[in-house]
Amino acid sequence: MKLTRRQILKGGLAAAGAAAAGRAGARERRQPPPEAVGMLYDATRCIGCRACVTKCREENKLPFERSADGLYDQPVDLSGSTKNVIRLASDGTRTSFLKAQCMHCVDPACTSVCMIGALRKNPVTGIVEYDENGCVGCRYCEVACAFNVPKFTWEKAVPRIVKCELCRHRADPGKSGPLAVANPACAEVCPRAAVVYGTRAGLLAEARRRIAEEPGRYESRIYGEEDGGGTQVLYLTARGFSFQQLGLPDLGRNAVPAVSESVQHGIYYGMAAPVVLFAAALVAVHRRGGTDDQE
Amino acid sequence: MVERETRGVSRRDFLKLCTVAAGAVGLPASAAEEMAAAASSSARPSIIWLHWQECTGCTESLLRTSAPGVAELILSLVSLDYHETLMAAAGQQAEEALSAAMARNRGKYVLVVEGSIPMKNPRGERVTRAADAAQAAYCRVAGKTALETTIAVAKDAAAIVSIGSCASWGGVASAEPNPTGAAGTREALHAVGIDRAVVSLPGCPANPYNLLGTVLQFATFGTLPALDEQGRPRFAYARTIHEDCPRRPHFDAGRFAQKFGDEGHRAGYCLYKLGCKGPATHARCSLEPFGEIPGAWPVGVGHPCFGCTEQKLAFRVPLHDTIEVERPTAPATYPPLVTRRGTVSPLATGLAGAAIGVLAGGGYLATRKLDASRKDGEGEKP
Numbered sequence: 001m002k003l004t005r006r007q008i009l010k011g012g013l014a015a016a017g018a019a020a021a022g023r024a025g026a027r028e029r030r031q032p033p034p035e036a037v038g039m040l041y042d043a044t045r046c047i048g049c050r051a052c053v054t055k056c057r058e059e060n061k062l063p064f065e066r067s068a069d070g071l072y073d074q075p076v077d078l079s080g081s082t083k084n085v086i087r088l089a090s091d092g093t094r095t096s097f098l099k100a101q102c103m104h105c106v107d108p109a110c111t112s113v114c115m116i117g118a119l120r121k122n123p124v125t126g127i128v129e130y131d132e133n134g135c136v137g138c139r140y141c142e143v144a145c146a147f148n149v150p151k152f153t154w155e156k157a158v159p160r161i162v163k164c165e166l167c168r169h170r171a172d173p174g175k176s177g178p179l180a181v182a183n184p185a186c187a188e189v190c191p192r193a194a195v196v197y198g199t200r201a202g203l204l205a206e207a208r209r210r211i212a213e214e215p216g217r218y219e220s221r222i223y224g225e226e227d228g229g230g231t232q233v234l235y236l237t238a239r240g241f242s243f244q245q246l247g248l249p250d251l252g253r254n255a256v257p258a259v260s261e262s263v264q265h266g267i268y269y270g271m272a273a274p275v276v277l278f279a280a281a282l283v284a285v286h287r288r289g290g291t292d293d294q295e
Numbered sequence: 296m297v298e299r300e301t302r303g304v305s306r307r308d309f310l311k312l313c314t315v316a317a318g319a320v321g322l323p324a325s326a327a328e329e330m331a332a333a334a335s336s337s338a339r340p341s342i343i344w345l346h347w348q349e350c351t352g353c354t355e356s357l358l359r360t361s362a363p364g365v366a367e368l369i370l371s372l373v374s375l376d377y378h379e380t381l382m383a384a385a386g387q388q389a390e391e392a393l394s395a396a397m398a399r400n401r402g403k404y405v406l407v408v409e410g411s412i413p414m415k416n417p418r419g420e421r422v423t424r425a426a427d428a429a430q431a432a433y434c435r436v437a438g439k440t441a442l443e444t445t446i447a448v449a450k451d452a453a454a455i456v457s458i459g460s461c462a463s464w465g466g467v468a469s470a471e472p473n474p475t476g477a478a479g480t481r482e483a484l485h486a487v488g489i490d491r492a493v494v495s496l497p498g499c500p501a502n503p504y505n506l507l508g509t510v511l512q513f514a515t516f517g518t519l520p521a522l523d524e525q526g527r528p529r530f531a532y533a534r535t536i537h538e539d540c541p542r543r544p545h546f547d548a549g550r551f552a553q554k555f556g557d558e559g560h561r562a563g564y565c566l567y568k569l570g571c572k573g574p575a576t577h578a579r580c581s582l583e584p585f586g587e588i589p590g591a592w593p594v595g596v597g598h599p600c601f602g603c604t605e606q607k608l609a610f611r612v613p614l615h616d617t618i619e620v621e622r623p624t625a626p627a628t629y630p631p632l633v634t635r636r637g638t639v640s641p642l643a644t645g646l647a648g649a650a651i652g653v654l655a656g657g658g659y660l661a662t663r664k665l666d667a668s669r670k671d672g673e674g675e676k677p
Contacts, residue, residue, distance in 0.1 A: 049549055052547035074628070086630075087632050097629070
């Protein structure tokens with residue numbers, strides 16, 4: 001599915017048309033596709049072995065990193081060569097690990113800001129996919145993402161955006177179910193089933209089952225079920241260890257694009273705002289010119 | 296010493312044996328002299344060894360030590376006065392040897408217990424008083440229950456050592472539903488109100504060198520090794536399997552065998568995902584090889600550690616379930632939630648400010664010139 005010049009031009013015309021037609025008011029809440037896939041990360045089970053980090057690098061053919069002070073393969077953050085990283089969170093007394101990678105939002109900010117459609121949410125799997133053929137390198141996605149996920153390969157002559165795509169290149173069409181569309185290497189190697197792959201609905205059920213089985217072990221909430229409009233990567237945390245302490249942002253229930261797109265599309269409703277602005281500019285110029293003549 | 300020389304053991308050989316024994320169990324070389332002196336005196340430490348619910352695997356592993364060999368140990372270094380597997384006597388004779396040894400060395404002998412003690416009576420209730428010891432069902436030797444004999448021998452023992460997981464905390468016999476009420480020596484004695492220190496040497500089977508180290512230290516210096524809160528000597532049980540594991544580099548690099556026989560398994564990857572209990576099992580299997588054969592232990596042959604020394608793990612947590620890591624990798628090696636990279640130096644800020652100032656000033660001056668030239672132009676109009 002390579003983006004072509006023709007598609008991009010068509011897309012641009014369609015967007016202009018949509019903007020002209022306009023649609024004011026808040027956008028309705030987006031729902032994940034019924035077959036959406038994702039991952040469930042259980043912070044109480046993670047032992048911080050970093051098998052996921054190693055395997056991710058191997059399966060995505062990402063180069064090894066060297067930190068600023070010379071440490072070999074100790075990435076401190078997501079980057080142009082790291083799609084997945086294990087961080088350590090502390091609440092003062094206890095520690096917990098956090099696996100960071102693309103959350104595959106139900107209503108992603110990165111696809112909302114992408115002017116070309118190089119980042120696009122798969123309508124069936126819900127995976128936020130990247131197509132480097134369309135990317136112009138504006139890095140709006142980097143700025144827009146609430147989880148600070150998309151990264152740019154600054155050091156490359158022809159740079160691109162790097163982010164987790166749920167290992168969709170490892171999908172096996174011969175298999176049925178979620179494995180037919182993707183197969184995250186991190187979930188496959190995790191020794192403790194701290195990160196598991198499946199359909200979002202199945203993972204939500206699994207998360208609820210774990211909480212119901214050991215209510216003393218988990219916070220009763222599942223991060224990503226509603227947060228930021230919902231994500232397809234879900235998190236469980238230990239009881240008393242909040243998601244914010246774990247380093248996950250408190251985004252509220254609504255997706256960022258739901259707000260930003262409402263504002264933006266509201267301004268351009270029926271092309272009213274540009275017309276008004278242009279008219280105001282004309283009046284200003286005319287009045288200024290008038291005084292010049294009278295002098 | 297003279298007595299031994301007549302049996303064909305030279306003083307030199309005997310001192311060599313003592314040095315080997317001291318070295319093998321981690322005692323200082325200077326202990327060899329003292330050990331020789333203690334062993335050659337008439338009062339070699341007497342050992343009474345009781346067997347209860349067990350498989351005799353601990354004795355079998357003791358028989359296979361070479362430094363010192365078991366023959367040298369029981370004939371030259373200690374006096375093994377009662378041991379059902381090793382003694383020639385049987386029946387009446389054997390029981391007489393037990394009572395004779397107890398009478399002769401009252402308050403000085405070492406009691407070694409191998410096997411768990413069944414605590415339940417025929418109605419399925421646990422015995423809680425020493426007076427009821429005879430009511431315990433199961434495992435009677437010479438008409439006495441395991442609990443009765445243990446209480447009687449423990450009373451006058453100078454030190455009590457429980458060898459193997461059965462004697463330490465119940466072992467396989469204490470696995471659910473624990474039909475006999477199997478308990479370790481310390482638990483059984485505490486249950487009937489006898490509060491004695493017990494050196495526990497868990498393991499299935501226990502590493503015989505842990506016993507030799509304990510017994511020889513006691514025989515030589517009259518002291519017991521430093522113990523942890525479960526009564527295990529720190530010299531052998533302070534560290535976990537995980538900390539000294541030869542496969543540890545694979546764990547640190549995130550390389551795990553995914554299933555038995557896969558590529559990673561054949562390449563010797565970490566066995567944690569297959570259920571290795573090493574991260575919470577205190578033992579020194581990788582350092583003091585079992586049976587003195589390097590690599591002859593579960594992890595060495597490609598099977599996950601099953602946690603035989605740990606009451607909370609062995610026979611309780613399913614063999615291939617994973618567990619928490621007791622002492623995880625140092626937290627400093629993980630990135631924090633927020634990493635700060637790069638700062639803006641005051642010099643750079645100043646330079647940027649100066650550049651903006653020059654541009655703004657230049658622009659202002661340029662517009663004034665423009666204004667002036669326009670006025671000049673207007674002036675030229677007629």
